[in-house]
Amino acid sequence: MRVLSVLLGITLAATFAHAATPQRSTDEIIKGTTAADWRRVDPKNVMLMDLPLGTVVIELAPQFAPAHVRNIETLTRDKYWDGLWIIRSHDNYVVQWGDPSEDLPGEVRKSTGSVTNKIPPEYERPLKGLKFDALKDADGWARKAGFVDGFQAASDGTSAWLTHCYGAIGVGRGNPPDSGDGSSLYVVIGQAPRNLDRNITVVGRVLKGMEYISAMPRGTGPLGFYEKPEQRTPLGPVRMASDDPSAPGYEVMRTDSKAFAEIAEGRRNRSDTWYVRPAGYTNICNISVPMRTVAK
């Protein structure tokens, strides 16, 4: 009798909890959105990179790294990437693409054409002028973590910077802080290496197609570089979406929408039946902002 009461009590409590905060799946939330919940991505900031398995769709972030983004767009229009490769696949860290001869003694680096090779680092920028949607959860690496235009970001109250979460794209550089020019790019494929934040210029994030790049065979050389030329994956055509008549449009969910708040809360406290103990917490790198493909 006592056991039954306890069980009944649990059942009622659970039913009540579900009734009070019915949790929808991300797909269901997305289905319930309206046009106002989405931001149309400017195709001028979208870079499309074909790989054997599919197209990687990248949104660049000129609001954080205007000079580097300008370089990357110029390199892309100048077809700099044609004939280059994925040159590095470092397990639990990054996949990198560009010109392998840059790091090889005695080899001549491919010309970057009209692009300036010396530009100042763009590791952070003033918070002022950005709409920073802060996550309520504490972030060990920064005073605040949150979202700017769908990009995972952090702030100390004065500056803001893009964070090294899964799918973040940064600019390879050597020891001098101004030695990155955008001609060698990496994407985070493992546990977020947030210690890189504000030590290197982050220029954007992968909106779509991470699975085409994250499973590249790991390189066996130091730092995951491929040791033999035949191990490198050639880059298919790389172009800006604004230059590609066949490219669709892309939209990113607004992080100040009710729909996004519901998604974040679902990450924080999963209430579907599988979970027995909601975490009560989430982290900026555990929430990817939804995107969708739309007619142009």
Place this chain on the structure above:
Amino acid sequence: MRVLSVLLGITLAATFAHAATPQRSTDEIIKGTTAADWRRVDPKNVMLMDLPLGTVVIELAPQFAPAHVRNIETLTRDKYWDGLWIIRSHDNYVVQWGDPSEDLPGEVRKSTGSVTNKIPPEYERPLKGLKFDALKDADGWARKAGFVDGFQAASDGTSAWLTHCYGAIGVGRGNPPDSGDGSSLYVVIGQAPRNLDRNITVVGRVLKGMEYISAMPRGTGPLGFYEKPEQRTPLGPVRMASDDPSAPGYEVMRTDSKAFAEIAEGRRNRSDTWYVRPAGYTNICNISVPMRTVAK
């Protein structure tokens, strides 16, 4: 003149910082260790799983999940895994192996022989009885994060549990909390899904060979399951190291050693010349405890 002074001041400060805390690389720290800095892993707890690219070395954690580890060891000795496959590769989440027919309607599940299919969940255990080396850095997901016998772990002061960091191995289960028996295992390959902590039984971690499993082509079915049988990677011989005369010995760095404290501090505050801004923080899932292979 003023500019020169400022520059000089920075240079001196940097030099002083390096002199006060000269930072060694992980390789240098490891080279300077003595035998007392390492724990010999009991070969009875080491599972070796051959994949096309190499051998994955797994340390099981009976101190956290004795019943599940017992099942896994029995399944391994009974050659349960022979003829089975990697069945799932879910981008930024997990790679899973076992019997695909378990999830397919109308198919008969492979017999698990003498193994009990109903065992209680082992999501957490009392902290008492464990040597928990706490990390000083705050952890958003738990009151404390730290290490137990080289495993990444967390605690609320009363219980302790293994955390879902990169390389952690858990037991697949259905909706009932006791529906995991150890015959379907997954390993974390992306950003730590710490929301799974205490919702599923974690049984160990990959000591070596993550790169042979993390780059499995992603599955295109729901949840990253492979859609066609030919996409699955067959498991090569799976055996316990204690049953394999050719297996070497394995050692894991003790997390209460000075050497490990130096590694953790290096993750927290990188002082090599590349870094312009040390993070001043690190996270349990950003520190993997070093292992090494030794003569048996």
